Amino acid sequence: MSAPTTKKPTVTEREARQVAEAAREQNWRKPSFAKELFLGRFRLDLIHPHPLPADEDVRRGEEFLAELREFCETKIDSALIEREARIPDEVIAGLKEIGALGMKIDPKYGGLGLTQVYYNKALALVGSANPAVGALLSAHQSIGVPQPLKIFGTQEQKDAFLPRCARTDISAFLLTEPDVGSDPARLATTAVRDGDDYVLDGVKLWTTNGVVADLLVVMARVPRSDDGKDGKGGITAFVVEADSPGITVENRNAFMGLRGIENGVTRFHQVRVPAANRIGPEGSGLKIALTTLNTGRLSLPAMCVGAGKWCLKIAREWSGVREQWGKPVALHEAVGSKISFIAATTFALEAVVDLSSQMADEDRNDIRIEAALAKLYGSEMGCLMADELVQIRGGRGFETAESLKARGERAVPAEQILRDLRINRIFEGSTEIMHLLIAREAVDAHLSVAGDLIDPDKSLQDKAKAGANAGVFYAKWLPKLVAGPGQLPTSYGDFKHGVDLSPHLRYVERHARKLARSTFYAMSRWQGRMETKQGFLGRIVDIGAELFAMSAACVRAELLRSQGDHGREAYQLADAFCRQARIRVDELFTRLWSNTDDLDRKVVKGVLGGSYEWLEQGVVDPSGEGPWIADATPGPSQRDNVRRPFE
Numbered sequence: 001m002s003a004p005t006t007k008k009p010t011v012t013e014r015e016a017r018q019v020a021e022a023a024r025e026q027n028w029r030k031p032s033f034a035k036e037l038f039l040g041r042f043r044l045d046l047i048h049p050h051p052l053p054a055d056e057d058v059r060r061g062e063e064f065l066a067e068l069r070e071f072c073e074t075k076i077d078s079a080l081i082e083r084e085a086r087i088p089d090e091v092i093a094g095l096k097e098i099g100a101l102g103m104k105i106d107p108k109y110g111g112l113g114l115t116q117v118y119y120n121k122a123l124a125l126v127g128s129a130n131p132a133v134g135a136l137l138s139a140h141q142s143i144g145v146p147q148p149l150k151i152f153g154t155q156e157q158k159d160a161f162l163p164r165c166a167r168t169d170i171s172a173f174l175l176t177e178p179d180v181g182s183d184p185a186r187l188a189t190t191a192v193r194d195g196d197d198y199v200l201d202g203v204k205l206w207t208t209n210g211v212v213a214d215l216l217v218v219m220a221r222v223p224r225s226d227d228g229k230d231g232k233g234g235i236t237a238f239v240v241e242a243d244s245p246g247i248t249v250e251n252r253n254a255f256m257g258l259r260g261i262e263n264g265v266t267r268f269h270q271v272r273v274p275a276a277n278r279i280g281p282e283g284s285g286l287k288i289a290l291t292t293l294n295t296g297r298l299s300l301p302a303m304c305v306g307a308g309k310w311c312l313k314i315a316r317e318w319s320g321v322r323e324q325w326g327k328p329v330a331l332h333e334a335v336g337s338k339i340s341f342i343a344a345t346t347f348a349l350e351a352v353v354d355l356s357s358q359m360a361d362e363d364r365n366d367i368r369i370e371a372a373l374a375k376l377y378g379s380e381m382g383c384l385m386a387d388e389l390v391q392i393r394g395g396r397g398f399e400t401a402e403s404l405k406a407r408g409e410r411a412v413p414a415e416q417i418l419r420d421l422r423i424n425r426i427f428e429g430s431t432e433i434m435h436l437l438i439a440r441e442a443v444d445a446h447l448s449v450a451g452d453l454i455d456p457d458k459s460l461q462d463k464a465k466a467g468a469n470a471g472v473f474y475a476k477w478l479p480k481l482v483a484g485p486g487q488l489p490t491s492y493g494d495f496k497h498g499v500d501l502s503p504h505l506r507y508v509e510r511h512a513r514k515l516a517r518s519t520f521y522a523m524s525r526w527q528g529r530m531e532t533k534q535g536f537l538g539r540i541v542d543i544g545a546e547l548f549a550m551s552a553a554c555v556r557a558e559l560l561r562s563q564g565d566h567g568r569e570a571y572q573l574a575d576a577f578c579r580q581a582r583i584r585v586d587e588l589f590t591r592l593w594s595n596t597d598d599l600d601r602k603v604v605k606g607v608l609g610g611s612y613e614w615l616e617q618g619v620v621d622p623s624g625e626g627p628w629i630a631d632a633t634p635g636p637s638q639r640d641n642v643r644r645p646f647e
Contacts, residue, residue, distance in 0.1 A: 028444075033359075033551075034369035038442035038544050040481045040516025042509040044492070046365060047551060050559040051358045053117055061118030067098055068122055072129035079401060081130050081260040082416060091133065092170075092212075092646040100126070102166030104141050105150075109162035116295060116357040123299050124306030131420040132260030134303045136170070139208040142296035143428070144171030145215045145239055148288050152237075152280045161215060161239060169214035170646065172242075174204040174266060175289060178632040182433045184219070184286055187235055188632065189268065191220035198222070198238065198278070200246075200271040203632035211252045211262040212646055216240040218268070219285045234283025238273050242645070246271035248637035252644075257419030262644075265630075267637045293428065295360045297371045300424055301353050301378025307421055308346035308382060311389040314412055315339050319392055329392070338388040344577035345381050347570070348549045351556035352377060369441050370548065376434040377545045379424035386418040432538070439537035442544065443530070445473075446523055474520075481517050486510035497561055499571040501554045504578035508547045511585060515543050518592055535597040543588045546581045553577050 028035065033046040053061070075094050081087055095101060103119050105111025114122065119141070127134025141147065146165045149157055165171055180186045189202025200220055210216070218240045224233030240247075251265040280288055319330035319339060329335045356370045390397035396404060397414040405411035425431050485491040486509030495501040519540060523530055530537075557574035561567025606612055 028366055030364065030366040032366040032369055034373055034544065034548055035366070035441065035444075037512050037547055037551075038369075038515065038519070038540075039445055039477075040513040042484070042486070042505075042512045042551075044505065044551070044555075047355060047359075048555045048558070049562075050355065050555050051362055052559075053115055053358060053361065057115045057118065057361075060112070061114055061121065064099070064103070064112060064114060065118065065121060065125060068100065068125055071095070071098055072126055076126075076129040076133060078130040078413070079411065081132055082413070083402070085254065085259040087130075087133055087136065087260045087262070089646050092136075095133075095137070096167060099167070100137055101140060101168075101170070102146075103137070105146050105162055105166040109158065110166035111146075111162070116298060116360045117354060120298055120302035120305075120353055120357050123302045124309070127303035128306040128310050130260065131303065131307075131417075132258045134306075135258055135261050136209060138299040138303070139173065140165070140171050142299040143173040143217075143289075143292060144209065144213075145217055146171065147292045147296055148217060148237060148279055149239070151291060152284075152288050156276065157239065157279070165215065170209055170212055171215040171217065172207050172209035172213035173217045173289075174207050174210065175219045176206050177203060178205045178265075178630045182430065184235060187219065187221050188634075189218070189220040190634070191218075191222050191236060191238065191273070193222065193225070193275070194272075196275050197272045198275060200238070200240070200268040200273055201634040202268050203634070204266045204268075205632075206253065206263055207249075207266050208261060208263045210242075210266050211249050211264040211642065212644055213242045213262075214645060216242050216266075217279070218273075219289065222282045232281075232283050235285040236282045237279040237285040237288045239277040239279060240271065240273050242643065244271050244273070247643075248639065248641045249643040250637055250639040250641075252642050255423065257416070257422055264642070269634065269636045294368045294371055297375040297428055298353060298357055298360065300428055301349065301374045301382075302357075304378035304382030304421065304424060305346065305350045305353050307417055308342065308349055308385050310417070311385045312339075312342050312346050314414065315342055315389055315392050318412070335392055338392055340576055341580065342385045342388055344573050344580055345385055347556075347573040348553040348577040348581075349378055349381055351552040351574075352549050355552045355555065369438060372429075372434055372438050372441075373541075373545045373548050375428065376431060376438065376541070377549055379421075379427070380431060382421045382424055383418070386414075386421045390414050390418050432534070435538035435541045436534065438541045438544070442540065443519060443523070446519070478520070481513045481520075484509050484513055486513070495554055495558055497558075497571060498568060499575045501557060501571060501574055501578070504550055504575070504582070505554055507578075507582060508550050511543070511589075512547055514589065515540065515547070518589070522592075533597070535595060535600075536592060539588050539592050543585055546585045546588070550578045550581050 031043070031046055033043055036043040036046070071094060076091055077088075099112045100122070102109070102111030103114045103122055104116075105113065107113045123134050123138055126137060144165070145161055149161060153161075161169075175184065175187075177188055180188065189200065189204065191198040191200050198220075200218065202220065204210070204218070207213075207216075216239070218238045219235055220238065222233045222236045246269045248267045248269070249264045250267055253263045253265065255261065255263070279285075316330075316339070319335055320328050322329045324332065330339055352370075352374050356367055356374050359365045359367050359370065393412070393414050396409070396412070400415060401411035401413040429437060486506040488506075491509070492502040492505040495505060522533065522536060522540075526533055553574040557567070557570040560570040
């Protein structure tokens with residue numbers, strides 16, 4: 001066995017992109033509403049009529065939600081968790097007892113076998129009781145051991161680990177390192193083959209559940225063998241027992257929010273892992289991670305839906321009793337507009353999550369873009385709703401629940417939910433990374449036909465062939481972007497019931513074509529430099545997210561109307577949301593071509609070059625001493641193990 005390397009991998013920007021490109025799913029074997037939307041094709045038939053769960057799935061899901069609600073109301077003390085920054089052992093024991101650890105695990109392994117729809121509803125419910133508990137359950141099932149084994153595990157691995165995950169063991173997912181975030185090509189943790197084992201060395205950062213986990217999914221780089229007999233190497237996924245010799249949880253991290261979360265720094269030193277615990281072949285780790293996240297990302301916006309519902313409840317109750325200048329503050333337009341935003345956005349976000357989840361359950365559509373859009377949109381809108389609630393509450397919104405209670409008022413944790421939701425714009429892919437990830441999928445069709453044309457490394461022969469293919473594709477595609485149903489005043493007339501939603505769907509159809517044309521113009525203008533235009537790509541994605549949310553809101557409103565379930569009110573909310581979203585979309589389209597991106601780049605170069613250091617004068621920096629990035633050199637731990645498994 002070779003000794004572990006202490007040298008961090010150095011990769012170029014191009015090499016990093018190649019690693020990411022190799023990990024993404026290349027083919028589109030199933031239809032995708034969002035993919036078609038970015039191509040200028042409004043395929044309403046893919047989402048309308050709204051897909052529905054089977055009756056048996058509903059029965060089992062509702063039964064568990066009732067049991068979980070009672071548990072949340074009687075056993076989870078959110079104020080205690082916030083105060084002590086720890087989830088009590090008895091809460092975890094209770095969650096295990098009712099089967100919450102195995103919500104998505106097949107009943108044959110001891111799980112509940114809930115659908116994605118009801119799993120997300122459960123996370124919204126428990127996350128409203130306390131977001132740290134929701135994060136623990138989500139990390140355990142959405143990205144921890146159960147999900148990758150469900151998709152990629154061998155039968156032996158499923159038999160060995162899934163029953164444990166369903167009832168007793170908590171799992172965690174370990175990818176990030178102190179100097180490696182969304183650039184996995186630089187992953188430094190190694191797994192060296194030694195007989196029937198692999199030997200792990202390295203340090204992992206921000207290991208959600210890592211402090212209390214019993215089982216870990218660890219991503220590590222396997223060196224390519226010299227003779228090629230042992231395997232091709234590359235980033236590989238392993239199931240690792242958390243109490244294995246050589247594993248040290250060196251620190252339990254503390255954050256501005258989610259104070260009960262068990263997130264730490266984990267060091268591996270000569271940790272032996274049986275080769276039988278490898279998930280999939282060598283080199284497939286990133287593909288496994290990305291595939292797992294296709295549906296795993298839905299758990300985060302699900303909890304944002306729960307947060308939105310709570311924000312709406314508090315805004316309604318508070319603004320109806322708080323009077324200013326002779327009437328409730330809700331009736332003042334400045335406050336009322338915020339309440340309208342929270343109500344309409346909560347409706348639309350629930351529509352996005354439920355629609356994406358049901359499509360995931362049916363498995364008829366490819367939802368990789370829909371899930372990513374849900375995560376992006378949910379995390380951004382969730383933070384905005386919480387911020388507006390704090391503003392509506394005024395000084396009481398900034399005051400802690402404990403302080404409010406101490407002076408005799410209702411203990412409303414508005415400032416806590418703002419702190420707790422802020423991480424969602426970073427968790428499981430920051431907003432900036434999600435923009436790039438979704439943009440890559442959105443322009444996939446263009447790169448498939450014209451990629452070689454704009455690739456500087458391709459030969460003239462390859463470019464000529466790509467040019468011919470691109471000519472054929474665009475000759476068929478571009479004319480279809482000129483006109484469509486969105487220009488006919490009678491289109492989508494079945495969405496007119498008292499309130500008329502058909503103009504909004506016509507708007508979506510027209511602007512989907514405009515979005516596709518804008519993308520084509522940009523590729524024609526910038527060609528190979530398109531990937532560097534992150535501001536433009538981010539706005540393209542944000543427009544797509546708004547159009548997707550508008551579509552989902554209208555489809556959900558029609559579903560509720562057809563079921564006789566608050567249909568009139570649902571139409572009103574969908575109308576309000578679409579009108580608000582259209583203002584945002586129009587602004588985003590303007591900013592595609594009218595922005596300060598070029599000037600911003602110049603200013604950034606000046607900042608980094610020290611040209612504006614004079615602007616920093618006149619303050620004191622209260623930061624402590626120490627390196628910006630902690631040393632993660634492999635080797636034995638020099639710190640105490642703070643791992644604390646639940647009893």
